[in-house]
Amino acid sequence: MPQNLSSKLFAVAKEVIPGGVNSPVRAFKNVGGEPFFVRRAKGSRIEDIDGKSYIDYIGSWGPNILGHAPNVVANRIHEVAKEGISFGIPHPAEVEMAQKIIDWVPSVEKVRMCNSGTEATMSAIRLARGFTKRDKIVKFNGCYHGHSDSLLVAAGSGALTHGEPDSAGVPRDFANLTIVVPYNDPETLEKVFAEEGENIAAIIVESYPANAGLVFPKPGYLTLLREITQRYGSLLIFDEVMTGFRLGKAGVQGLENLTPDLSCFGKVIGGGLPVGAFGGRADVMDMLAPVGPVYQAGTLSGNPLAMAAGLTQLHELEKNSGFARLDRLGAHFESGLHQLLAEKGMPYRFNRVGSMFCLYFTDREIVNVDDVMKQDLDLFKKFFWGCLDKGVYLAPSPYETGFISLAHTESDLDDTLTVFQEVLQKI
Template structure:
């Protein structure tokens, strides 16, 4: 149950905002009940308008890798804002950000800034189609790449099928150009390229799908995506909006030692401000306007506040050896959670890489979104509300990934595990 001020705000919001929220998952529809409203946040904690404090494992859905309101970022925003918050003209921060991305991610030779992950993936798809002069793209069921028409497509009725609109307002003709495959299915991948390989412009994939919980590729799967695109003259697009600069300097492609043709970024490189970017091979990127025929633009692209905040965050990550510390925290949390769950005898799967994690209430191997959907959803709802009541905020959906930050401490994690034990004992 949320507090009275949150309830009042939500009731008011519903009169002016569709569903009372500006992004659907915030409505708590997957857990029932109503959302709370945040007043402030600092470090590992958020405080709602009713003055209740929570240890937060969302971190604004990933970008707050240093924690909420880190001084290095907020000071940077304050200083940069004194000289203006938006110009619509090139600024030095966007050049430094572009250089930093190309230095950290070897596959990226050139990069274009935008204002969201949705813009980044949408633009990368248009660029891939323009480069290959082909219309079809391949995506995977359960992978979310933003809400553009070509990507807001769900799998059809078969294991291998052209997509169907996943939203009202998406023309069927758009969805028909998107082929949706089950993730981790080698056979389906081989079949579609055998039948239509010369028509496919690109594969786009969340390399570690993190919008249906957290799912890992089978051994060799990402390598096959890379090789099969090369064999057929298609491009491979890694959506690293969530994983990029969170799992290491080069994201999943650095972990897996792969070189996609294009990559999409966001989250961490904005320091908590709205941002996106896409980049890759220079010969592909040079097809973008103003020097090429593929059009893409944005008034707020390369916004000085977002670029400066993101640079401050990336520099701090490097300065304090942030990635090893995040792995240390993640391993500590995983060890404690596994001991707890094993002692309780509750069927579960726990997927974690670095500071990203997801607890599934199932004993099924998690291979794709179908496995995620078959977990105990009612148990998750009870677990969510029990944790929230005791001051622990996890994602209000069983289909989302959790995030640790450098502001979390072992004491935070111990307190969280204590709450988990209390809640699991009561449901």
């Protein structure tokens, strides 16, 4: 088969698509070089257009919790598609999905479907502002909630009472309504609320930040978020787009036994198709049109194919004790990696929860994004390309989480560890 087809196609793509990609991380900017193009994927593996196969730890950035193209999901999509692809009218699967989310996540009393995680978080913020009649929100440096204007804001200077636009095209006035604080820093959070509490509509947080690798809260930190929002009459929004329905039926809030006011979901509940959802307290959700004054809409929201794929995937997870199996696979991988890197004698941190993981080349404790930024980025690049050359595809960025699926076998994981060992011996 001809080689370098990906390189040739990427050259064409750059002529017709900005940067040659439809989402920036796909451009491999954080590791240098060029991306490959996928021809097909099945189970734990993907195959590029040059015919090379890789063990995949991206899984479409999280949704493919059963693996790529599971027969049960593909067959269900095919069955539903024969009856219609999109209606723009209510259909039964929307209600079934809403009921499933409510059954699995105790904090959710009502839920609305949308089409992406960005749309879910954007809508939740608007809803929080409408409910509280306040304008400002608090987010955390290193937490990513999609690319809407209010949330694409980086930390400012000084007392962190004003954010700074993190992208061209975001008006400074929008950024001024977003207060950005360091994650895992209770003192700064208390200071911000002491100064601005009566103006803050909500805190939005990736409860386990997974867009700066994978960062865990210090003991009691998430409880503080719950307590401080209640104290000041603000809402607490958990962004569980990535962790929801991957770390258990109730996501992080289930693991931590916490009750946010609103939650945002996506990824797993679409079975690999575009999807989003946000839900929570009934009195808050009833502020949405057509019941209340907060407008939110979507032509393709609750798309029948996405609902069918997501419901089928959730059913399989429940039927086959999927979350327990995923945790066992993750623990097997973690144990082998610790042994390997201990023998190598190099500094590292490995954060894992269930089937989500991130390897950092640093001896620093990972508390927030500042620690993530201080890892050995050059070593990561060498490690990434070495693994890719040997057929293991990790996230092309040191700031992303890896995912294990139910299609991965212990043999896949052991083969991956062997590749890690071979690569580390050469760098």
